[in-house]
Amino acid sequence: MTIRLTTILLTMLLAALIAGGDQPDSKLTGMPKPVYAEDGSLLRPDSYEEWMHVGTSLGLGYSEEAASDPPGSFQNVYIQREAYAHYQSTGRFPEKTMLALAIHQRRQKQSIARQGFFQGDLTALELAVKDSSRFPDGWAYFDFGAKTRDSAQPLPKDRCFSCHQKSAGDDNVFVQFYPVLRGVKAR
Amino acid sequence: MTIRLTTILLTMLLAALIAGGDQPDSKLTGMPKPVYAEDGSLLRPDSYEEWMHVGTSLGLGYSEEAASDPPGSFQNVYIQREAYAHYQSTGRFPEKTMLALAIHQRRQKQSIARQGFFQGDLTALELAVKDSSRFPDGWAYFDFGAKTRDSAQPLPKDRCFSCHQKSAGDDNVFVQFYPVLRGVKAR
Numbered sequence: 001m002t003i004r005l006t007t008i009l010l011t012m013l014l015a016a017l018i019a020g021g022d023q024p025d026s027k028l029t030g031m032p033k034p035v036y037a038e039d040g041s042l043l044r045p046d047s048y049e050e051w052m053h054v055g056t057s058l059g060l061g062y063s064e065e066a067a068s069d070p071p072g073s074f075q076n077v078y079i080q081r082e083a084y085a086h087y088q089s090t091g092r093f094p095e096k097t098m099l100a101l102a103i104h105q106r107r108q109k110q111s112i113a114r115q116g117f118f119q120g121d122l123t124a125l126e127l128a129v130k131d132s133s134r135f136p137d138g139w140a141y142f143d144f145g146a147k148t149r150d151s152a153q154p155l156p157k158d159r160c161f162s163c164h165q166k167s168a169g170d171d172n173v174f175v176q177f178y179p180v181l182r183g184v185k186a187r
Numbered sequence: 188m189t190i191r192l193t194t195i196l197l198t199m200l201l202a203a204l205i206a207g208g209d210q211p212d213s214k215l216t217g218m219p220k221p222v223y224a225e226d227g228s229l230l231r232p233d234s235y236e237e238w239m240h241v242g243t244s245l246g247l248g249y250s251e252e253a254a255s256d257p258p259g260s261f262q263n264v265y266i267q268r269e270a271y272a273h274y275q276s277t278g279r280f281p282e283k284t285m286l287a288l289a290i291h292q293r294r295q296k297q298s299i300a301r302q303g304f305f306q307g308d309l310t311a312l313e314l315a316v317k318d319s320s321r322f323p324d325g326w327a328y329f330d331f332g333a334k335t336r337d338s339a340q341p342l343p344k345d346r347c348f349s350c351h352q353k354s355a356g357d358d359n360v361f362v363q364f365y366p367v368l369r370g371v372k373a374r
Binding site: 050059063064078121 | 236237239240242243244245246247248249250251253254257258259261263265268291297298299300301302303304305306307308309350354356361363364365366367
């Protein structure tokens with residue numbers, strides 16, 4: 001009995017030591033990774049609201065033509081906390097980086113609000129994923145709709161990729177629009 | 188030797204079981220707490236951008252009079268992740284809850300942006316703190332300016348408290364304006 005218990009506890013201790021000693025990669029070990037279905041589609045991540053918020057825009061658009069519903073919708077952008085820490089310390093987005101673009105209704109004049117806008121329901125969730133093992137261009141982009149799609153195939157390159165590759169401030173990411181990413185490399 | 192090792196491992200196992208079983212408080216143990224100077228002023232928290240983002244507004248105002256600079260500034264709101272988890276599971280904001288209101292410039296037409304607005308530099312940081320051991324009303328409010336003040340005294344009650352007490356959706360917090368807080372109790 002004592003020997004069996006000792007064996008069990010020793011095994012537990014060994015497991016704890018091994019887990020605790022895995023320092024070099026440990027910062028990225030717990031990072032939520034992209035998960036794919038058998039057909040290669042990306043599964044919708046459910047925890048993106050708990051990731052690190054990098055900034056929010058309202059009605060941001062790149063066309064000279066006026067938007068159809070000025071001033072448009074809110075767009076919250078989130079990145080896995082571990083990917084952010086890695087970017088902050090190395091200046092590089094690690095493989096398996098995900099950026100979530102959560103699009104919310106623009107609401108006004110409810111409750112005591114008389115001026116300005118606040119965020120209503122989610123209307124769409126889009127994902128940018130860096131995964132060179134799957135995407136020859138490094139990054140791919142996905143659209144999950146509001147809460148309608150549990151998985152999504154990569155969007156055609158002309159939907160997001162081309163513009164991100166051409167105009168994003170750093171490695172396909174529009175760091176220039178987001179306070180906590182902008183200037184990381186300069187700091 | 189075997190008996191001593193068994194004792195050590197048993198002690199470790201017991202400690203692990205106790206720590207693991209201490210569910211009610213353990214979730215709040217690592218929560219960043221408000222820190223006060225000797226004169227009672229609140230020290231500026233430096234990690235608020237890594238807290239949980241609950242929502243963003245633009246130019247939100249409660250007066251019927253038009254804002255002086257429509258559509259105003261962006262306001263990002265963050266809460267400690269542990270306080271959010273506690274609210275989600277119990278419907279109550281725990282003591283030492285902090286909500287940070289980070290006010291950012293509204294910027295437009297930079298880089299490839301032609302429509303809409305994105306976030307510029309931080310212009311002010313305000314804090315709401317729930318700490319009944321210090322504030323008879325439960326909550327107090329603080330203004331740290333842009334990056335000018337390292338500590339702040341509670342604001343007079345007519346600056347923030349009165350309106351929060353009267354019109355906030357739940358326990359002085361304007362949950363009605365923030366997607367991840369709104370409806371937590373209903374869910």
